Amino acid sequence: MKKNMAVLEPVIGLEIHLELTTRQKMFCRCPADHFGKEPNTQTCPVCLGLPGALPYPNQKAIEDTVLLGLALGCRIPKKAKFDRKNYFYPDLPKGYQISQYDQPFALGGGLKLKIKNETYKTIRINRVHLEEDTGKLVHRLIGGRDYSLIDFNRSSVPLVEVVTEPDIASIEELIAFGKKIHQLVRYLGISPADMQKGQMRFELNLSMRPREDRKLPDYRVEVKNLNSFKFLKAAAEYEIKRQSQALIRGQKLLQETRGFNEKKMITFAQRSKEEAHDYRYFPEADIPPISWPESAIRRIKKRLPELPEAKQIRFQRDFRLNPAEAERLTREKSRADYFEKAAVEALRLKLEPAKIARAIINKRIETAHFSPIQLAERIAGQQKLNKTGRSDTTALVEKVLAKYPGEVNRYREGKIGLIQFFIGQIMKESRGLADPEITRTILLKKLNQEQNF
Amino acid sequence: MKLNELTIDQAQEGLFRGDFSSVELVRACLARIKKADSRIKAFITVCEKKALNQAREADQQLRKGIKKRLLGIPVAFKDLFVTEGIKTTAGSQVLADFIPQYDATVVRRFKEAGAIVVGKTNLDAWGHGSSGENSAFGATRNPWNQEYVPGGSSSGSGAALAAGMCLAATGTDTGSSIRLPASFCNLVGMKNTYGRVSRFGVIAMASSFDCPGCLTKTVKDQAAILEIISGQDGADATMPDQKVPDYSRILSQETGSLKIGLPKEYFNRGIDNEVGDLVKKAIRKIIDLSGGEIIPVSLPHTKYAMPCYYILVPSEISSNLARYDGIRYGRGRDKFGDEAKRRIMLGTYALSAGYYDAFYLKAQKIRTLIKRDFEKVFSKVDVIMAPTSPTLPFKLGEKTNDPLAMYLSDILVCPVNIAGIPALNLPVGFSKNGLPVGMQIIGSQFSEEKLLRIGYTYEQATEWYKIKPKI
Numbered sequence: 039m040k041k042n043m044a045v046l047e048p049v050i051g052l053e054i055h056l057e058l059t060t061r062q063k064m065f066c067r068c069p070a071d072h073f074g075k076e077p078n079t080q081t082c083p084v085c086l087g088l089p090g091a092l093p094y095p096n097q098k099a100i101e102d103t104v105l106l107g108l109a110l111g112c113r114i115p116k117k118a119k120f121d122r123k124n125y126f127y128p129d130l131p132k133g134y135q136i137s138q139y140d141q142p143f144a145l146g147g148g149l150k151l152k153i154k155n156e157t158y159k160t161i162r163i164n165r166v167h168l169e170e171d172t173g174k175l176v177h178r179l180i181g182g183r184d185y186s187l188i189d190f191n192r193s194s195v196p197l198v199e200v201v202t203e204p205d206i207a208s209i210e211e212l213i214a215f216g217k218k219i220h221q222l223v224r225y226l227g228i229s230p231a232d233m234q235k236g237q238m239r240f241e242l243n244l245s246m247r248p249r250e251d252r253k254l255p256d257y258r259v260e261v262k263n264l265n266s267f268k269f270l271k272a273a274a275e276y277e278i279k280r281q282s283q284a285l286i287r288g289q290k291l292l293q294e295t296r297g298f299n300e301k302k303m304i305t306f307a308q309r310s311k312e313e314a315h316d317y318r319y320f321p322e323a324d325i326p327p328i329s330w331p332e333s334a335i336r337r338i339k340k341r342l343p344e345l346p347e348a349k350q351i352r353f354q355r356d357f358r359l360n361p362a363e364a365e366r367l368t369r370e371k372s373r374a375d376y377f378e379k380a381a382v383e384a385l386r387l388k389l390e391p392a393k394i395a396r397a398i399i400n401k402r403i404e405t406a407h408f409s410p411i412q413l414a415e416r417i418a419g420q421q422k423l424n425k426t427g428r429s430d431t432t433a434l435v436e437k438v439l440a441k442y443p444g445e446v447n448r449y450r451e452g453k454i455g456l457i458q459f460f461i462g463q464i465m466k467e468s469r470g471l472a473d474p475e476i477t478r479t480i481l482l483k484k485l486n487q488e489q490n491f
Numbered sequence: 492m493k494l495n496e497l498t499i500d501q502a503q504e505g506l507f508r509g510d511f512s513s514v515e516l517v518r519a520c521l522a523r524i525k526k527a528d529s530r531i532k533a534f535i536t537v538c539e540k541k542a543l544n545q546a547r548e549a550d551q552q553l554r555k556g557i558k559k560r561l562l563g564i565p566v567a568f569k570d571l572f573v574t575e576g577i578k579t580t581a582g583s584q585v586l587a588d589f590i591p592q593y594d595a596t597v598v599r600r601f602k603e604a605g606a607i608v609v610g611k612t613n614l615d616a617w618g619h620g621s622s623g624e625n626s627a628f629g630a631t632r633n634p635w636n637q638e639y640v641p642g643g644s645s646s647g648s649g650a651a652l653a654a655g656m657c658l659a660a661t662g663t664d665t666g667s668s669i670r671l672p673a674s675f676c677n678l679v680g681m682k683n684t685y686g687r688v689s690r691f692g693v694i695a696m697a698s699s700f701d702c703p704g705c706l707t708k709t710v711k712d713q714a715a716i717l718e719i720i721s722g723q724d725g726a727d728a729t730m731p732d733q734k735v736p737d738y739s740r741i742l743s744q745e746t747g748s749l750k751i752g753l754p755k756e757y758f759n760r761g762i763d764n765e766v767g768d769l770v771k772k773a774i775r776k777i778i779d780l781s782g783g784e785i786i787p788v789s790l791p792h793t794k795y796a797m798p799c800y801y802i803l804v805p806s807e808i809s810s811n812l813a814r815y816d817g818i819r820y821g822r823g824r825d826k827f828g829d830e831a832k833r834r835i836m837l838g839t840y841a842l843s844a845g846y847y848d849a850f851y852l853k854a855q856k857i858r859t860l861i862k863r864d865f866e867k868v869f870s871k872v873d874v875i876m877a878p879t880s881p882t883l884p885f886k887l888g889e890k891t892n893d894p895l896a897m898y899l900s901d902i903l904v905c906p907v908n909i910a911g912i913p914a915l916n917l918p919v920g921f922s923k924n925g926l927p928v929g930m931q932i933i934g935s936q937f938s939e940e941k942l943l944r945i946g947y948t949y950e951q952a953t954e955w956y957k958i959k960p961k962i
């Protein structure tokens with residue numbers, strides 16, 4: 039009966055919450071940047087949910103959500119609306135959260151993941167919707183008594199939720215997908231998605247099924263509030279193990295919501311299906327439904343930047359990079375932009391852009407200290423130095439060794455890690471112009487040579 | 492004539508001419524409150540000191556020749572309008588100590604126009620009611636006969652204005668709450684088009700129904716105030732970009748010959764004979780004055796209006812009252828009265844998983860049908876006329892034990908709220924035992940100016956507002 043129970047595979051869906059870094063909050067005009075601010079200093083009647091206050095939607099946040107939807111290949115329905123999600127929690131001042139239920143801003147897209155070498159897999163996106171963030175509870179001991187305090191600075195900050203279909207089949211895919219979304223929103227410039235600031239949070243949906251089974255399991259475990267890749271991974275690993283063991287023992291697993299203990303790195307039971315909230319969703323009457331003319335969508339589409347994949351292909355073509363280099367350089371948009379400017383200058387200086395690429399990738403030159411054009415000039419200059427200036431490097435090596443006799447002795451007594459220290463000093467002396475490989479060769483020769491005396 | 496019995500129009504003339512000061516005018520209102528409000532219970536909060544200080548400032552400005560639209564005019568706000576620094580209770584024990592930190596848009600606009608706040612008026616708690624008897628601070632009495640209710644939920648506003656305690660008072664009309672007290676107290680009151688006047692700072696009852704507005708002694712005053720409080724404020728997202736006409740300037744323009752629709756569903760039965768006769772007489776008068784004809788019309792979904800209203804409104808109420816969770820305003824949920832609890836229960840049930848489609852969604856569909864009924868009729872007629880209340884004002888306690896009978900007081904007014912269109916209550920005379928009767932003129936979306944013009948023509952010919960109750 040328990041045939042093949044040993045070969046189980048995970049079925050994973052992910053919900054990703056992203057705080058948008060618009061200037062103002064979602065439904066009021068308070069500043070949206072709340073991290074590290076004095077509690078309750080960025081509030082007004084609207085985000086405090088005071089009697090009589092009404093939400094007034096932030097157009098920029100709506101457009102950013104649509105932009106993310108477009109980047110994920112979603113359909114942008116002509117009509118969308120906000121709904122009320124009713125539940126009680128002290129950090130929710132109105133007793134309901136303004137969210138989107140059945141008419142979100144974006145529906146049905148997908149994100150292509152590179153799994154191994156040239157294999158790709160598309161994780162389907164169910165929807166992208168917009169809601170407001172809640173306040174934050176702070177638990178403090180004051181005068182020997184426990185207090186729960188509420189900080190509403192975060193209340194009504196725009197929060198986008200990306201929901202996938204249960205297409206993720208392994209932890210590797212899960213993390214790769216999370217990182218891909220992280221990269222994408224940074225490329226779009228709609229959120230830095232800094233997890234330390236809580237700007238990106240995960241909710242994991244995971245269940246197990248026999249590998250040859252194609253239908254979805256009849257239960258689903260939801261793990262809430264995972265705010266780093268480390269915790270996401272740990273929660274998934276723990277659940278895979280826990281659920282597999284239970285199923286192999288012949289236990290029946292049920293629909294439930296679990297929390298995550300960040301100290302013990304384990305999940306724990308929170309609510310069963312019977313205790314699940316009935317959110318009593320209904321249309322938010324304070325905000326009229328939003329309808330998009332085709333022209334508005336076109337206008338937002340124009341904001342779509344070149345995305346990493348397209349950039350990689352272009353870098354390979356225009357700057358003759360190999361795929362690995364192109365991938366490394368396009369991970370962060372700021373880095374790609376930096377490289378591109380330097381590469382254009384390099385072409386002008388008749389220098390191989392690939393040399394710039396390698397210099398940036400191998401961190402041979404501290405890019406923060408130079409503008410892209412300076413970088414190109416330096417590498418062009420260094421090329422000359424390397425060709426003609428081996429003796430210059432030797433002179434620098436000798437100078438540095440003479441300056442640090444104590445370190446030289448300790449190296450010779452076996453502290454060979456000091457080699458990095460010497461290289462660093464020589465790079466500094468050369469203002470970054472020395473070639474690390476040449477320097478290392480000369481340095482090793484010098485240090486070993488003189489040991490013979 | 493006593494100063495507190497003046498209309499805004501008359502008082503303004505006197506103030507600008509220097510016949511009397513704002514301090515004298517405010518004192519006259521405060522004196523009336525002192526004399527009668529322990530019986531009438533129109534106010535929850537009276538701002539005597541603040542009002543007199545504001546009046547002194549107004550007098551200084553008047554002496555300098557500054558001409559603001561409501562400079563020095565004493566007004567009252569229904570206690571659902573939040574007022575910065577002035578306690579705002581919503582008529583409920585839950586907010587008995589709540590002092591807001593901001594002004595509602597309507598309040599702000601009144602203040603900017605120079606009006607003086609004499610106080611906050613009594614109401615059915617949260618606006619839930621048609622008689623004023625659901626207030627946690629005592630039932631308001633009708634100044635025309637204190638054994639009778641003044642109509643709700645803006646009960647205190649109706650009574651205060653009729654009793655000469657202020658020159659205008661705000662109200663909110665979610666199902667009847669401006670028109671019914673106006674009808675029961677011989678006053679003019681308009682339920683404006685949804686989105687005409689900002690809801691920002693008005694404690695929400697049912698967000699897709701609530702229409703803030705004002706009760707006034709005359710149509711002329713109504714037009715002047717509507718002009719001040721209408722129009723977008725950048726805070727209520729449901730307000731369309733709709734121009735605000737110069738309501739008071741176009742008031743005296745001819746209405747032209749009128750096609751007046753009389754819905755058979757509103758006249759067929761259950762209308763008190765005295766009410767029906769007075770309303771028909773008023774309609775004939777209007778035709779005499781403006782020319783026109785009566786056209787029988789039908790609003791076939793009227794019979795579903797009350798069930799539709801009592802599913803959608805409590806649904807929104809159950810969500811809007813969730814914020815009073817006992818954490819922030821100092822008082823627990825046990826302080827809610829029976830009617831609020833009843834509506835929270837009804838609404839929570841209607842929105843629950845498994846019931847949503849059968850109740851909320853179905854009611855939304857009926858709402859669309861009722862809207863269409865009106866649209867069809869307005870393609871044939873200019874306005875609809877009907878009694879505001881099917882009966883004369885009723886006695887205190889008469890309907891308190893029968894919530895359904897109480898709900899039925901709104902049967903002729905609440906379809907208008909479902910459709911979101913405007914309706915103006917006009918006084919049309921008195922019953923044999925001296926109780927006021929009102930008629931409503933219903934128009935299509937944003938047709939307020941038409942309603943006001945018809946009302947003004949009738950008012951000039953009848954002047955019912957000149958008759959005052961004996962307090």
Ligand SMILES: [Zn+2]
Binds near residue numbers: 068
């Ligand atoms: Zn705010």
